[in-house]
Amino acid sequence: MNPIQKFTHQLWHGLARTSRKTRIVAGGTAALALAAFGATAVAPIADPADVTSKSVSEDLQLPNLADQIAALQQNQQQFTHEERIRPGDSLGSVFTRLGITDAQAQAFVRSDRLARGILTLKNGKRIQAETDENGQLLSLRATVANKDDLKTITVTRKGDKLVASATAAQLERRVEMRSREIQNGSLYSATDANTDGGQIPDQIVGQIVEMFSTSIDFRGDLKRGDRFNVVYETFWQDGELVRTGRILAGEFINRGVAYQSVWYEDPVSHQGGYYSLDGKALKKAFLKSPVAFNRISSGFSMRVHPVFGVWKQHKGVDFAAPMGTPIKASGDGTIDFVGTQNGYGNLVVVKHWANYSTAYGHMSRFASGLRRGQKISQGDVIGYVGATGWATGPHLHYEFRIGGEAKDPMGLKNLVQQPLTTGELARFRMAAADMSHRFSLLSQAGNTVAAR
Numbered sequence: 001m002n003p004i005q006k007f008t009h010q011l012w013h014g015l016a017r018t019s020r021k022t023r024i025v026a027g028g029t030a031a032l033a034l035a036a037f038g039a040t041a042v043a044p045i046a047d048p049a050d051v052t053s054k055s056v057s058e059d060l061q062l063p064n065l066a067d068q069i070a071a072l073q074q075n076q077q078q079f080t081h082e083e084r085i086r087p088g089d090s091l092g093s094v095f096t097r098l099g100i101t102d103a104q105a106q107a108f109v110r111s112d113r114l115a116r117g118i119l120t121l122k123n124g125k126r127i128q129a130e131t132d133e134n135g136q137l138l139s140l141r142a143t144v145a146n147k148d149d150l151k152t153i154t155v156t157r158k159g160d161k162l163v164a165s166a167t168a169a170q171l172e173r174r175v176e177m178r179s180r181e182i183q184n185g186s187l188y189s190a191t192d193a194n195t196d197g198g199q200i201p202d203q204i205v206g207q208i209v210e211m212f213s214t215s216i217d218f219r220g221d222l223k224r225g226d227r228f229n230v231v232y233e234t235f236w237q238d239g240e241l242v243r244t245g246r247i248l249a250g251e252f253i254n255r256g257v258a259y260q261s262v263w264y265e266d267p268v269s270h271q272g273g274y275y276s277l278d279g280k281a282l283k284k285a286f287l288k289s290p291v292a293f294n295r296i297s298s299g300f301s302m303r304v305h306p307v308f309g310v311w312k313q314h315k316g317v318d319f320a321a322p323m324g325t326p327i328k329a330s331g332d333g334t335i336d337f338v339g340t341q342n343g344y345g346n347l348v349v350v351k352h353w354a355n356y357s358t359a360y361g362h363m364s365r366f367a368s369g370l371r372r373g374q375k376i377s378q379g380d381v382i383g384y385v386g387a388t389g390w391a392t393g394p395h396l397h398y399e400f401r402i403g404g405e406a407k408d409p410m411g412l413k414n415l416v417q418q419p420l421t422t423g424e425l426a427r428f429r430m431a432a433a434d435m436s437h438r439f440s441l442l443s444q445a446g447n448t449v450a451a452r
């Protein structure tokens with residue numbers, strides 16, 4: 001590489017080259033820090049029984065300063081480059097732009113199990129390299145996404161060898177707040193508006209809908225002047241948005257009524273869910289069981305059908321209970337079906353938000369006046385246990401459906417929330433108070449609304 005080429009490369013952080021002096025100082029500091037740590041590990045104040053601290057001190061390899069200086073004298077100049085992957089790029093073309101003229105490095109990246117991840121970099125993604133003045137690779141770094149997993153792959157030169165390592169990408173978490181007013185009855189036109197420094201990502205819009213659609217029909221209920229506030233997480237690397245996280249809190253004012261919801265997560269299990277802002281109405285998304293039952297007589301599994309005597313998959317859960325026991329809607333929703341349906345006997349289907357629905361079979365009778373299209377709340381009685389249809393005794397056949405397909409309701413941990421314990425409630429109230437404060441900052445003055 002000629003000297004002009006050297007300086008035409010895009011420079012990372014505006015640093016044209018790292019001087020020999022800087023490198024020596026940096027190396028010396030690292031050595032001192034490690035030496036200090038090593039000394040602590042064997043200091044007599046350490047518990048003598050703590051044998052692990054001893055082995056730590058033995059495993060420490062202090063960098064040899066003399067070696068480093070010698071290496072630096074050979075490679076006086078070190079160049080840092082950053083490039084982005086372009087359509088049609090090959091490893092060769094990226095290396096050329098990065099100023100790497102190092103056949104060994106190319107072969108290494110193509111063959112090494114970890115380094116090969118660099119070949120999966122998508123268009124627009126960054127790759128950074130350090131080379132010496134001859135274009136030999138000193139180090140290479142890129143962050144690669146594998147599904148939701150982000151890792152930073154580093155290739156480093158160790159003498160005449162190259163070594164690859166991968167670490168979890170260091171992402172910066174930001175909490176963003178947005179406030180929007182519905183202008184023309186459409187949620188999406190409001191979220192596209194770029195009024196306060198950024199669009200609201202589609203994933204967040206989807207979460208807003210999911211969060212409030214038990215209370216608000218986003219296709220029909222929205223009115224000009226409705227508004228919402230949302231607090232959500234985003235994850236960044238090198239000033240670039242990598243992914244959006246979840247909504248931490250949301251408030252939607254629909255026709256003068258405020259609906260509020262706060263995310264709460266168990267600090268140990270990391271299981272979480274949304275709760276109302278006052279912390280009192282900690283409504284679960286779905287009841288674990290829609291009936292006071294004696295026992296689960298059949299789970300979601302293969303079984304011999306009790307009426308037909310053949311092996312069939314049982315696509316629901318049977319709750320054995322006395323004839324006439326009230327059956328409750330397991331979540332908020334709309335009645336989608338009331339009537340008789342072959343094997344199910346007297347059946348009620350409730351449509352919930354998103355594509356969730358629940359079905360309740362073998363009822364002896366329906367709740368009086370129950371009709372299709374009726375809005376119901378979690379816990380409302382919709383019918384009574386019976387043995388209509390193909391049933392050998394009184395029980396409720398309960399199905400949880402996603403997109404019309406029956407799923408095992410016992411396996412849906414994220415939808416069936418556990419109530420908060422007293423300790424959790426205290427923690428939750430602190431989080432909720434903070435979110436409530438943020439909402440009050442976001443809300444426009446003079447708009448009084450009834451909390452609900």
Ligand SMILES: [Zn+2]
Nearest residue numbers: 316317318397
């Ligand atoms: Zn059943």
